Amino acid sequence: MLPPLIRGEHRSCFGVTEPDAGLDTTHISTFARRREDGGYVVNGRKVWTSTAQRADHILLVTRTTPIEDCERPTDGMSVFYTDFDRSKIDVHEIANMGRKAVDSNAIFIDGLEVPEEDRIGAEGEGFKVLLHGLNAERIIVAAAAVGFGMYVLEKAAAYARERVVFGRPIGQNQAIQHPLASVWMRLQAAELITYKAATLYDQGKPCGLEANTARNLAGSAAYEAAFRAVRTHGGFGFAQEYHVERYFRESVLNFIAPVSEELILSYVAEKALGMPKSY
Numbered sequence: 001m002l003p004p005l006i007r008g009e010h011r012s013c014f015g016v017t018e019p020d021a022g023l024d025t026t027h028i029s030t031f032a033r034r035r036e037d038g039g040y041v042v043n044g045r046k047v048w049t050s051t052a053q054r055a056d057h058i059l060l061v062t063r064t065t066p067i068e069d070c071e072r073p074t075d076g077m078s079v080f081y082t083d084f085d086r087s088k089i090d091v092h093e094i095a096n097m098g099r100k101a102v103d104s105n106a107i108f109i110d111g112l113e114v115p116e117e118d119r120i121g122a123e124g125e126g127f128k129v130l131l132h133g134l135n136a137e138r139i140i141v142a143a144a145a146v147g148f149g150m151y152v153l154e155k156a157a158a159y160a161r162e163r164v165v166f167g168r169p170i171g172q173n174q175a176i177q178h179p180l181a182s183v184w185m186r187l188q189a190a191e192l193i194t195y196k197a198a199t200l201y202d203q204g205k206p207c208g209l210e211a212n213t214a215r216n217l218a219g220s221a222a223y224e225a226a227f228r229a230v231r232t233h234g235g236f237g238f239a240q241e242y243h244v245e246r247y248f249r250e251s252v253l254n255f256i257a258p259v260s261e262e263l264i265l266s267y268v269a270e271k272a273l274g275m276p277k278s279y
């Protein structure tokens, strides 16, 4: 599955989120029914599936046993990597506030046939398969947020150095300097915990806390960098010409996907501080 993806021959999308389950992934209802002559037939719907307009494959998370028949909610799920058969999947683009280079979609799956060999891992063990990839994703999006934050911060600093008001650069005012300096420090810290998470991941060690912390610190610092870039640009921060309004819109996603800030905080409270699970 991987070599054609890496060579760029396959374009894949990832279908986990469903409209009626949200972050509560074990409550998805997309179902892969086993056929007597082998393989599966999938019915269901997904939402926010990125790049489904152009994908030719999908990494698809389904139930293969209804949750009511499972001992634990995490049982009875399966993961497939299979052809994105457009005769069986309807794709509707969702208009949204950013990411114009990446389409977001609601998809409706009706009778998608999936051969047995397209299943990843054992049937019913899909939740474990899914978890295996999530920390890596958190680390990658944290690293992206650090880069985004540093880029936007430099744009703000450059404007602050050049824009002259009251006879001096606005960047000479501490009210402009301090928030930008504070974001710089937050981004440095976020970068370090991102590297720590990546190192643990590469060593095959547990890294859930570090990966989630990195994702949250980097994402919130990136958001602050973009917000401060808009503020530093004053009226022009609101104009499309300087792009900072766009970066600000893009940065909001850091609190939402691939996992929300609320869920990260709940996870850290539970795993780092030993408090009761709240979700």
Ligand SMILES: Cc1cc2nc3c(=O)[nH]c(=O)nc-3n(C[C@H](O)[C@H](O)[C@H](O)COP(=O)(O)OP(=O)(O)OC[C@H]3O[C@@H](n4cnc5c(N)ncnc54)[C@H](O)[C@@H]3O)c2cc1C
Binding pocket: 013, 014, 015, 016, 017, 018, 021, 022, 023, 024, 047, 048, 049, 050, 051, 099, 104, 253, 256, 257, 258, 259, 260, 261, 262, 263, 266, 278, 279
């Ligand atoms: C641009 C974009 C691209 C995406 N790409 C993909 C993709 O390619 N594939 C895919 O499968 N998904 C994708 N997603 C989905 C994304 O992962 C989800 O939107 C995200 O996980 C949040 O789920 P939800 O939108 O259903 O929110 P909900 O689960 O409905 O939550 C709504 C709000 O309630 C809060 N909340 C819910 N439960 C609790 C609780 N117990 N405690 C505290 N707060 C709670 C959440 O934190 C959130 O703020 C994408 C989303 C976006 C916006």
